[in-house]
Amino acid sequence: MNAMTRRIVIGTAAVSMAVSLAACGKAGDDKDSADSGSKTKIGLLLPENKTARYETLDKPLFIEAVKKDCADCEVVYKNAAGDVGQQKQQFEQQIADGIKVIAISSVDAEKAAGWIAAAHKKDVKVVAYDRAIAGADAYVSHDNEKIGKLQGQAILDALGSKAAGANLVMINGDEKDPNAGLFKKGAHASLDGKIKIAYEASGEWDPKIAGEKMTAAISSVGKDKIDAVYSANDGMAGGIITSLGNAGIKEIPVGGQDAELPGIQRIIAGTQTFTIYKSPKQLAPTAAQFAVNLLHGKDIGAAGETDGVPSTLLEPTVVNKDNIQSTVIKDGIYEASKVCVSDIADKCAALGIK
8 A cells, every 4th residue: 555545545534533423423412402302390299198189180180281381391299198207208309309390288388398498409499389388489379268268157158047056166177287277267257256166176187087076076065066067178077977977966067178079979968068169270270380480480470479479379169059060060170970979869960960
């Protein structure tokens, strides 16, 4: 091989190597591009699974709304099953996994406030979902004190002229939940001075505990002296109504909250008087929009502030047998065919539920 030939071969090899390196560089760029197009994660941490709405309504509606607002986003969901320690681990794990926005409905709001302070140091944003947490970047819920007022007034309306001389049992929510305190405050604002509160206790958002507290109230007050029961939510109302039935107490007003399917069915059957409808079709999409906007560094679009936290508070609605059709059925929360099971089908028909 002469000198000129050697130079041609070397030059060809150099060009070939350059092309090869360029190709490798391009492949690396493609990989980075693929990584950047992978799904961005948003955390959703819900507090417990004894209240049916979290799994059946809030979770799927939040996921659906996130996907609508952010095609590349994926929701990483965990439920704490009422365990604050477990929720702390879930929160910290999501941060460790690189999730930059977490929507959380806290088991214990006071403790969660400390987690948020730590999260902010790692540039993680937090949406307080349905339960206020100090220091959150956003908060969405309903007007929870107003909910309590509506519950209290609905009890009075059900009793009518009998309210002034009536005895009421109050079974409140879990004291670690700030919303429970607001419901209680609102209910007392409506009830105090207008009815005698003969027994009051916390049912801890647990139907079994609420039923036990109701049994204790029956023993304390007397089965023939209880005229109405305030239950902070529908799940506890189920346990309370079972306890009342076991004691032979029937046809007294019992209120609830959350418009859960069993609660709606009990209203139709006549064992529960009312519930409070807090449309998850408003709550979950609003929280999802806040989360996506925080992720993208946009203004979240809150309606106002609550204790210094940008927030939107939604309007609750009292639901009784007269407006089931125009609320939870019309809004598509439940299908009439799934509400009106065989043992209440005739009552559904009489109420025009279809």
